Amino acid sequence: MLTIKKLIKNGALELSNSQSAQLDSELLLCSILQMDREQLYCRLNEITTDKQISSFFELIKKRSIGVPVAYLLNHKEFRSLNFFVDQSVLVPRPETEILVDLALEESKTSSRINILELGTGSGNIAASIAKERPEALIVAIELSRDAIRVAQKNLNDLTITNVNLCVGDWFSPIGMENFFHMVISNPPYVSNTIDKSLSDSIRFEPNISLYSRNKGFFDLEKIISKAPRFLTRKGKILLEHGETQAGLVRSHLKKNGFNRINTFRDLNKSERVTIGWQKY
Missing domain, CATH: 1.10.8 (Helicase, Ruva Protein; domain 3)
Structure with missing residues (x-):
């Protein structure tokens, strides 16, 4: 005993x-x-x-x-909200709260705002914004149908009604051009060439949500290049990225017509989130 x-x-x-x-x-x-x-x-x-x-x-x-505690408990807290998680979605991380905080700061003067989230996973980003911006219209895209089911469960559990979920690859389900005031994403940004056996803490999480080609920059570049078509005049793009990718993100934002580009650091002082405004 x-x-x-x-x-x-x-x-x-x-x-x-x-x-x-x-x-x-x-x-x-x-x-x-x-x-x-x-x-x-x-x-x-x-x-x-x-x-x-x-x-x-x-x-x-x-x-x-090495199985994350969040998967064993099917639970993870994010910004004081409780989310169901399983191995079809990434475990929400504290550094992503910087992305949400920035989105809320940038939308505080206009509650009726259209927001597009790319790669919603568990829905923690969309749900966190929706809770504090109930008049916003949020469209959240996710390629994985299993992840969409998790996101829908979380939206139901949190009684959130202003988020619409769509299955698709980045912008592919969206037919509305120049409609969104904000595009936000925490895409895969880990290089797919790293030795995954050395990444014990993430080896149980979905590869599709973690790894990207071109040294982890393929999906970031794709989002940056396509976003202007879907953003309103002076619309904003907010991206989470790897700590060594900030310079490349800023360069590609400038190349694709964004200005007022700024990068924010996470609690570990790493460059983690970058914002850009569409010029026209």
Whole structure:
């Protein structure tokens, strides 16, 4: 028989390669015991059942080989909203909050705004904007039908009605030219030539959402070159990119007729998000 306290400790020991072993152990046990961490701390001396112990160590085993906690819990918080996630979508990351914050800042003076999101995945970007801009019309495109199902579940769970989901490859489902005031995207930007075995933290996430040709720049370049056709006069494009790609993004934005180009850094001081305005 093991107490909750002992089980947390044993789980953390099995996750010695994780930088957040204690937290991971606590979160996984919370899911098994169906309680939050506050409740967990108040009941540390309670005895767990054999079934609970077995289920817990099944999750610990998966976590020990690198499966993200978010996939094991089917849950990830993003900007204080709870999102369902599975292995058909990327796990939402803190650096993407910079992209959402910028979109909200750039839309604060005009609530009735048309926004196009490319590559919505779990829908965390579109949903986060929609929650704070309920009068905005947001169209969110996603190539993966499995990801679209996840995004739709999240929109339903969050009771969001001003986001329309479409299946397609970037701009392909869109027939409305010069309609959107803003195009926003967190596209694949990791080079598809890297040794994926070295990327333990992301190897369980969908390749289609991570990797891009041309040293990770293929999809960024495609979006930048096609966006002007769909943007209104003085429309804006907001892009998340790799920390070494900012210069290339700025160069291609300028080449495709954008001005007022600016790059913003994430919490790690890496150049992460770039904005450009369409000139005409």
